[in-house]
């Protein structure tokens with residue numbers, strides 16, 4: 001600790017000093033403003049999760065006193081937790097009065113694509129990846145702000161903040177634009193687009209700390225409560241509505257759980273937890289020390305999954 | 316203690332967060348050649364600071380058993396292996412980012428592992444870094460890459476370099492090896508613009524001095540690598556306190572409110588400050604500083620804010636707001652250092668998009684002045700730049716833009732260049748200081764900057780000085796090829812003259828490069844400029860009554876004539892060492908000839924540049940046949956006549 005005190009003494013704490021969190025915040029705001037100014041038709045991808053909540057909060061800050069000058073887009077797989085949809089409608093629509101576009105892959109719905117009869121690879125591709133492409137094409141968005149972070153996963157460590165996609169939404173890892181300083185190349189031709197990740201340099205701990213500091217509202221599913229759970233292949237799956245197909249012998253049991261990430265309830269694993277506050281979550285995060293993606297079934301499907309998904313247009 | 320203690324209660328977590336919130340942020344890069352041990356070192360930093368989650372550590376243990384080089388122990392290098400997979404998939408690996416923290420601060424590591432695209436990738440990583448770790452294999456010492464990495468880091472404005480002499484375990488943790496390497500490196504780094512230089516012996520594999528003090532190198536009294544990283548000063552991206560606010564966005568939600576949003580690039584702004592908008596130069600005062608939370612009285616560098624002004628003036632995205640009296644430069648042309656990043660070669664005169672801050676402007680590169688060889692730091696003449704080249708060129712913008720030199724402000728002095736059709740980022744640019752960074756060229760016959768400049772002669776006559784010192788003031792010029800023995804003889808001669816009561820000094824071309832000629836490279840213009848400075852200094856010493864001994868290659872008659880004119884023919888004794896090139900080459904211990912053969916030293920007289928023997932030397936010494944003592948004896952004989960029996964009076968000099 002001696003180094004800490006020495007450093008503080010030699011560096012006067014004046015108006016110049018910015019904590020790491022304020023630096024990250026300023027960087028993200030800078031990026032969002034750059035997107036708003038440089039593109040004709042940007043959109044903020046809003047998944048209702050904690051990273052999206054931080055994104056939304058940053059967007060409100062970046063353009064204050066204006067509202068964010070771009071709509072929010074939710075790709076609805078139709079299998080989200082009910083509480084997510086309730087939160088979305090209550091907070092984003094009623095409380096903030098923001099423009100929200102909800103897109104569902106109707107072809108997928110008609111074809112009966114669901115997380116039970118199809119592997120998570122097929123299901124995610126159709127209800128998320130293809131759905132996102134449809135929406136981007138339909139509304140002709142030329143920039144899409146996403147909440148991806150580089151600390152989430154190995155293959156994201158080298159992702160650009162401004163990540164170019166061709167006309168087919170493909171990411172070409174061989175042909176990324178170099179990114180220097182905070183001067184971003186925002187040029188695109190018609191049909192091309194850029195995925196932008198303002199949270200690139202945030203870690204999971206930063207996200208939680210920021211949520212605590214800024215009192216950002218979250219879907220209650222992040223906090224521990226008694227929920228009906230069945231155990232499947234080692235994952236704890238919540239029985240959120242009557243569509244959940246129970247296998248023979250499966251009966252939901254009430255367990256005190258919470259979710260580290262949110263998505264489609266049949267493929268999102270819960271963890272046993274007593275953490276019913278942000279502080280409690282941080283406490284758990286610091287003491288259990290398991291990485292966040294552990295609870296996400298789609299990641300275990302195959303190695304280098306993310307790399308491939310990104311090339312196909314999934315975030 | 317550098318490793319964070321994990322909290323056990325909620326209260327402790329609250330304390331932990333309170334401390335965590337106070338941390339600042341250091342961004343650094345790691346540079347090393349293949350097998351220098353970079354992955355191992357980064358992996359170790361991450362592991363030992365607890366940045367790796369338990370499930371990842373478990374995966375790592377599995378991988379270590381399978382592929383590692385460490386047996387049962389965890390091989391930290393495997394943490395970085397995402398990149399290896401990618402290499403096999405043929406993916407361009409440029410920059411990967413890693414995150415860790417200690418009780419003191421949070422860190423972002425930008426690591427550029429590539430080989431082929433190294434310059435481009437490293438420049439990208441270095442552009443936002445405040446510190447660079449330069450890895451050196453203790454067995455290999457300085458490699459061309461070491462110079463290259465250090466140069467690129469300093470070029471991109473990285474203020475702190477940390478020389479990490481790695482693999483100390485393989486040299487028995489030898490103090491003397493470390494001392495030798497760090498001294499060699501420090502001598503080299505003196506040519507770079509490095510503010511803050513550290514050197515540390517370590518073993519990434521064994522963990523010595525990474526995060527824990529080594530028990531095996533008790534002779535090393537300095538801090539561990541992590542302690543250095545924890546105390547490197549941050550927040551020094553800009554050297555100026557001047558307020559710079561690039562307007563990123565104009566906010567007009569209604570007719571009442573008109574705000575200018577952006578991130579403060581440097582300095583501090585307060586409500587009521589008088590400001591000027593560049594390039595239009597309209598003035599106003601700051602009315603308010605608006606943020607989501609509340610209004611602020613003042614705001615400083617790094618903050619993303621919105622300003623309102625007292626007057627309704629026309630401001631748009633790309634303008635720069637500064638304080639009145641501390642304006643940035645506004646110009647349509649500037650010199651800039653470029654890192655070329657595209658496979659399409661630079662085309663002089665072609666119109667590119669230039670993005671500086673939030674401003675887009677069409678621009679052309681008028682000409683490239685030179686390219687910098689990243690191995691030797693030599694300046695090489697060229698007309699164009701290709702992928703991974705670094706060069707200096709002159710830009711013409713289609714409209715004036717505000718900017719600062721990169722050296723004083725990384726944010727307002729940097730830009731990217733974008734192809735108008737492919738939209739590729741073809742280059743990154745750093746604007747040079749128009750005064751200090753002007754590439755030195757022909758200065759021999761430069762006119763005085765002002766006709767009103769006065770020259771005040773000293774009241775002490777040359778004759779009076781001669782009486783005082785007992786000898787005339789003369790310049791003894793030793794010429795000859797590199798390796799002909801000039802330096803050796805110059806210093807031997809100095810010793811003898813000093814011993815015999817002369818006021819004497821040696822002006823050595825190489826030595827000047829450590830001081831007054833530090834800014835010079837090795838193009839023919841710069842070699843010539845170094846010689847001119849040396850000649851002027853000889854003359855100043857002569858004016859002060861001293862004997863100067865100068866050792867110059869002086870490869871042609873034109874150059875020698877210029878020297879003669881500066882010093883004055885009447886004061887000059889020209890001694891030529893005539894050892895032929897084969898002999899000079901065989902005596903050369905410094906490797907300069909071989910380097911010139913390989914093309915690493917451009918304009919090397921006798922190899923890649925012509926060398927013409929003088930025909931009018933006062934004395935020619937066959938330094939290939941003579942020993943040093945014989946040569947010296949011959950010179951003594953000659954000087955005895957010139958210095959002691961000198962009778963001519965010096966007339967007062969021009970200027």
Ligand SMILES: Nc1nc2c(ncn2[C@@H]2O[C@H](COP(=O)(O)OP(=O)(O)O)[C@@H](O)[C@H]2O)c(=O)[nH]1
Pocket residue numbers: 795796797798799800801802803804866902903904938941942943944946
């Ligand atoms: N035999 C002999 N060797 C010399 C003489 N002068 C220098 N050397 C050697 O030649 C090499 C090159 O000398 P140096 O002074 O570095 O040459 P410079 O490049 O002209 O300054 C060294 O190894 C010297 O020891 C000399 O007069 N005779």
